[in-house]
Each structure stands twice: as structure tokens, then as C-alpha cells.
Amino acid sequence: MKLRDLATPALVVDVAALEHNLEAMAKELPGTRLRPHVKATKCSALAKRQAALGHRSFCCATLREIEGMAAAGLGDDLLLANETLDARRLGRLDARVTVAVDSPETVEAAANGGVHEVLVDVNVGLPRCGCAAEDAGRIADLARRRGLTVRGVMGYEGHVMPLAERAQRKQACDASMAKLRAAHALVGGDVISAGGTGTFDLNDVATEIQAGSYSLMDTYYAKLGMPFRLAFCIWSTVVSANQTFAVCDAGLKSLGMDHGNPTIDGAKVWFCSDEHVTFSRDAESDEPLAARVGDRVRVWPAHIDPTIAYHERLHLVSGEQVIEVWPIDLRGW
Amino acid sequence: MKLRDLATPALVVDVAALEHNLEAMAKELPGTRLRPHVKATKCSALAKRQAALGHRSFCCATLREIEGMAAAGLGDDLLLANETLDARRLGRLDARVTVAVDSPETVEAAANGGVHEVLVDVNVGLPRCGCAAEDAGRIADLARRRGLTVRGVMGYEGHVMPLAERAQRKQACDASMAKLRAAHALVGGDVISAGGTGTFDLNDVATEIQAGSYSLMDTYYAKLGMPFRLAFCIWSTVVSANQTFAVCDAGLKSLGMDHGNPTIDGAKVWFCSDEHVTFSRDAESDEPLAARVGDRVRVWPAHIDPTIAYHERLHLVSGEQVIEVWPIDLRGW
Numbered sequence: 001m002k003l004r005d006l007a008t009p010a011l012v013v014d015v016a017a018l019e020h021n022l023e024a025m026a027k028e029l030p031g032t033r034l035r036p037h038v039k040a041t042k043c044s045a046l047a048k049r050q051a052a053l054g055h056r057s058f059c060c061a062t063l064r065e066i067e068g069m070a071a072a073g074l075g076d077d078l079l080l081a082n083e084t085l086d087a088r089r090l091g092r093l094d095a096r097v098t099v100a101v102d103s104p105e106t107v108e109a110a111a112n113g114g115v116h117e118v119l120v121d122v123n124v125g126l127p128r129c130g131c132a133a134e135d136a137g138r139i140a141d142l143a144r145r146r147g148l149t150v151r152g153v154m155g156y157e158g159h160v161m162p163l164a165e166r167a168q169r170k171q172a173c174d175a176s177m178a179k180l181r182a183a184h185a186l187v188g189g190d191v192i193s194a195g196g197t198g199t200f201d202l203n204d205v206a207t208e209i210q211a212g213s214y215s216l217m218d219t220y221y222a223k224l225g226m227p228f229r230l231a232f233c234i235w236s237t238v239v240s241a242n243q244t245f246a247v248c249d250a251g252l253k254s255l256g257m258d259h260g261n262p263t264i265d266g267a268k269v270w271f272c273s274d275e276h277v278t279f280s281r282d283a284e285s286d287e288p289l290a291a292r293v294g295d296r297v298r299v300w301p302a303h304i305d306p307t308i309a310y311h312e313r314l315h316l317v318s319g320e321q322v323i324e325v326w327p328i329d330l331r332g333w
Numbered sequence: 334m335k336l337r338d339l340a341t342p343a344l345v346v347d348v349a350a351l352e353h354n355l356e357a358m359a360k361e362l363p364g365t366r367l368r369p370h371v372k373a374t375k376c377s378a379l380a381k382r383q384a385a386l387g388h389r390s391f392c393c394a395t396l397r398e399i400e401g402m403a404a405a406g407l408g409d410d411l412l413l414a415n416e417t418l419d420a421r422r423l424g425r426l427d428a429r430v431t432v433a434v435d436s437p438e439t440v441e442a443a444a445n446g447g448v449h450e451v452l453v454d455v456n457v458g459l460p461r462c463g464c465a466a467e468d469a470g471r472i473a474d475l476a477r478r479r480g481l482t483v484r485g486v487m488g489y490e491g492h493v494m495p496l497a498e499r500a501q502r503k504q505a506c507d508a509s510m511a512k513l514r515a516a517h518a519l520v521g522g523d524v525i526s527a528g529g530t531g532t533f534d535l536n537d538v539a540t541e542i543q544a545g546s547y548s549l550m551d552t553y554y555a556k557l558g559m560p561f562r563l564a565f566c567i568w569s570t571v572v573s574a575n576q577t578f579a580v581c582d583a584g585l586k587s588l589g590m591d592h593g594n595p596t597i598d599g600a601k602v603w604f605c606s607d608e609h610v611t612f613s614r615d616a617e618s619d620e621p622l623a624a625r626v627g628d629r630v631r632v633w634p635a636h637i638d639p640t641i642a643y644h645e646r647l648h649l650v651s652g653e654q655v656i657e658v659w660p661i662d663l664r665g666w
Contacts (some may be wrong), residue, residue, distance in 0.1 A: 007419070007666065008666075009666060039607060039608075061607060061608050062608065082572070082582075082608060083572035083573050083580075084572065085570055085572060085626070085627050086340070102573055103573065103574075103626050105626040105627055106572070106573075106626070127577075127578055127603060127611050128573070128580055128606060128609055128611055129572065129573040129580055129609070130573070131575075132575070158606070237418055239415070239416035239417065239418060239439070239462065240416050240435055240436065240439075240461070240462040240463070241436075242464075242465070244460075245460055247416075247461055247462055252589060252591050252636075252638065252639040253638065253639050253642040256585060256590070257589070257590050257591040257639070258585050258590040258605065270460065272591065273461060273491070274372060274394060274638045274639065275372075275394050275395065275415060276461055276462070278460050278461055293418070293436050293438040293439070294418050294438055303585075305585065305586065305607045306585040306586050306590070306607065309586040309643060310642060310643065312665055332644075332645055333340065333341075333342060
């Protein structure tokens, strides 16, 4: 199928950019040095490409993601990098599943759910899940007493990712990882799991990096000057236009909005409605705004994760040709 | 099933509040005076409740919504209140379908797609779709020359909805409707379709009101002091907690964020991550924050439309009992 003939709005992926990103990361962090996070892309077909490049351990944020990865034959080493109070769906799977625990209740849930392995999740500065570093040994002991194998620690330095300067990120990452290292000394085990796309080459404490966004990127991460290309956008049709502004058929239900408006090349985005983006010519651009009714425009999302979660499939595009369609099969909970 | 046993995050609907809202609106705008918009709720089972209360004409924003409503046996009078450049999926349906047109291209698409009836969409002040009021007659003439029946006009005064004061909304609505009335004089036809939840009892020009959010509401609309109750929320589990803050398992992938953070009763929401909301005790609240690991909390979304679009089903709840589950079957495009 031609890209032109695709019904809109549709997620399209530039295959060359995707492959560039996957290969650049696999070179930097080969094999199990990367534990690709599937939450950003929610697509087991994309995960299979990562596996083909040598990564066989994966990271998930939801039970559904773990189940889908196991069903796709990618269950060699799945980490639920999140807390759950009901792990029974995980204990049933024919897959190696490790879960994050940060409290007596989550240890109990893992044991009761039939999960055998855990990581102790440590708060390394982002106010979200994770126990205090000094409590990590106590949680590990609890887990061992419940018969669980403690593989090590994890801690996500999510507050570091948006820092604009590389040196700032390095400094903040080091401070976070000092906490994780201290926790690891109390916990033991082989695994120190941490990091993300924003610190993939800055974090020198983690034994494995949990990066996901790097494969497709977004306009927010693209500002950080990393060696990854913007590889996906919303393919959209201009459905209405006048001399002042134009309207295309992407909108709040096809775009995660927590990082702000999407970007349209050469245009100024006014606002998004449920099924529309209103935009005009960018006064600072030399390019005239091509916006006649029926034209197609690329809408670049600001945040990949909540954008992908709205869509049913990724359309892989090479030039003007749609060469493959991948289901976004890991949505929901 | 008990509410307590529901896997989280889950959309839950208070049946009594929903029924209150549906009945209050049906009393104010009986039968075809209301054309319920399905875009907010994307649920044909909910639309069937509206139909049972006497509304047999419905409003949709996407082709998928129209198809789903037709498949559900609710195809008596479906309006695509949106522009499309490819109406062929509509022309195939065994349903009465009317589409909005605002340009020669959209007229052509309707005719080529096998659609028989149109409304001329008029820009009444919101910079989005719709032709200028003075062009409406020309668009109607074009449509008639292409063999289409022009039923009248539509125009959505979306910019009026968020105005906090009722008197402000009334004034702005009147100004918008003056434009729509002028366009109608040029177009003719029986239908003047306009309005929304924020102007349902202020718009005295429209022959039918396109309201959708009223059935379940959100915290944004709830501030307007209308006779509708907040009827849905995200049912969520506290998965991590300490003395300073707690974290529950709703997040950016279960909440539309364009209207800002959700609300948790008695709590201060710090921020949302992909699968988490971090919150603390509200310093101004007298209530202690009940936030032990395993507790359930109600997370009230700020914007209904992009919230519902993330979810697979509505769980209807009466007291502590889940009494029915409705698929959110009209998602996607």
C-alpha cells in the first residue's frame, strides 16, 4: 500500500530511522547490557527486532505487557519494573518473570502469586515507587524469608531524563546511582537495573539499562542531542483549511498531551481538540504552509508513551510505501 | 463482582449518577431536541440507554463511531459532525448517515462515498472546521448540484464551553448562534445542529443540541455548576506509599491530560507518570490521607473524552457491587 492511501490518523514509522536507532543502541549496549523497555512502544513485533539484535531480556510496566511478551515467545527474562498487589497472572505464565518489590505487601503479593524472582525497587530521587535505600536490605530479607530469589536492585532516575544538558544529567544520574549502589550493598545479587533513554550512556553503575523510547523517540527526547532519530509520527489529513489556519485529523485521542502540543514542520500549532489539530503558517519559516484540504501532514508527538497507547497498529514505511503493519498488541492492563 | 476485586486501573461508573444525568437531560431536551454525541463515551451500550430515554438521533466524530452505532442497531439518524475526505465506509452502511461538509472537497467526498445527506458546517467562532457563514449558501448549492440533500447547518461553539460564568456563556453562545442563524438563512433545511454540555440550556437557536459529556461528566465540566453529577472515575490501587507521598496505578495511559492533572479527594496530586499518579495529603484538608499500600482510590479525570479513549470497558457500579460491564466499542478510527 502507498502511504498516500493510508486511512488517517495513523501511526507511521520510518523503517530506516527505526533500524538506525535499534542498531546504534545495540552497538552501545549489546545483549543483556540493554533490557529494552516495552512500555513506550507496546509492540511485540518491535521487541522481536530488538531480540534479533541480541537483547533477550525485556522490561515491562504492566501485567498485560508481560503476558503479551510471553505469548509472543519473548519470555526468556521478563521484568515487571513496577509494583503489583496481585501477581497471580504472572505466576501462571510459561516464562521467567521477575517483579519489582518495595514493601512487605508487594513481597507478599509476589510470593502468593507464584512468582519466584524479585528485584528490590529503590527510590533514587524520583518521587514514585521504590523503598528508601536504607530499607532495601530489610525488603530483601523479607523476600528471601518468603522463598523468593532476590536478583538484585532496580531504581529509575526518571527525574534526570528531562535535564537539557548532558553534564547536568551525568551529575544527577551519579547522585541517584550512589543511592542505588548503597542499596545494592545491602541487598546483594547480580542485577543493578536502572537508566533510560536519557541516561543510556551516562549511567555507569547499572548492569543493565531500561531504555525504551530510543527506538522511535519523540520531540521531547529529540532535544537532548542523542544519537537516535525521530522515527515515528501521526500521518494525518487536512480536513479543513482557510486563508488563516488549517485543521488536520489528528487530535487529543491520537496524541499524548502531558508534554505539550505536537509539532508540524513549518507550522505553528494553535491547539488540539479531540480529533483535530488547528495550525497555521509558522511566521518564522520561509516555507509556505502547504495546507490545502486533502493534503497529508506529519504530526510529531511530544511524548511517545501515551501516544502509542491510543493506537492499534504501527505502519512501517519506507519512502512512499507502507511495507509492514505491526499490531500494538500490549495495550491495556 | 465486588468493586474491591476489580483489577486496576479500571473505569468505574456510578449507575445512580449516570441515570440521574441521562434523565435530567432527557427531561430538559426530550427526543430529537438532543442529538447525543457519542465521542465522549464511545460506548454503544450507553447510547442504548439514551435511546431508551427517547433520543434516536446521534452524533459521531469518527467513521468508526458511525460504523459501531450502525452495527449496534442505532442507525436511525447518525450525524458525522466532522469533515471527511473519504466517505466510502459510510455509504456502505445500512443506516441513515448525514455528514458535515465545509468545502468543495468534502462535498465531493460525500457524493463519491455514497452518502445522501449533509449539513453545512459553519465556523461560529472556534478556529476549527466549518466554512465562513457567508460561504454557507455556496457550499449548500454545490452539494445540491452534486445530488445531495442539504438538511441544514451545524456549528459548534466549542470556545464557549469553558467560560466559567453562565452569563458569559450565554452572551458568547448568542454571538456564535447569530452567525449560525445567518448561515441557515442562506442554506435552508430543517436542522440547526449545535451546542454541547456547556450550553445545553443556553442555546436557543439550535433545533438540536450535540451534548455528550453530560452523561458521565469530568472535573472540568463539573466546575460549571450544571445539573449533572460526576459519574465516572478511574478505580486505582495504591501500589507504593511512604510517610510523605503515595503512588497509585492510574497514569498518563489511563487519563487524558490536556485539561491538566486529575483529582483525588482529600489529596494533592503531585504529577502523573505513564502508569502512576503520585499524591500526598492535601494540606488544606481536614481528612487524613488514607494511603496504605493496597488501598483503592478514586482518580477523577479532568477531561472525559481522551480518558475514555484509553480504556476497553466501563464497569457499572452500584454501591460496592459491579453490576454490569459495557465495552467501549467505538474506539479508534
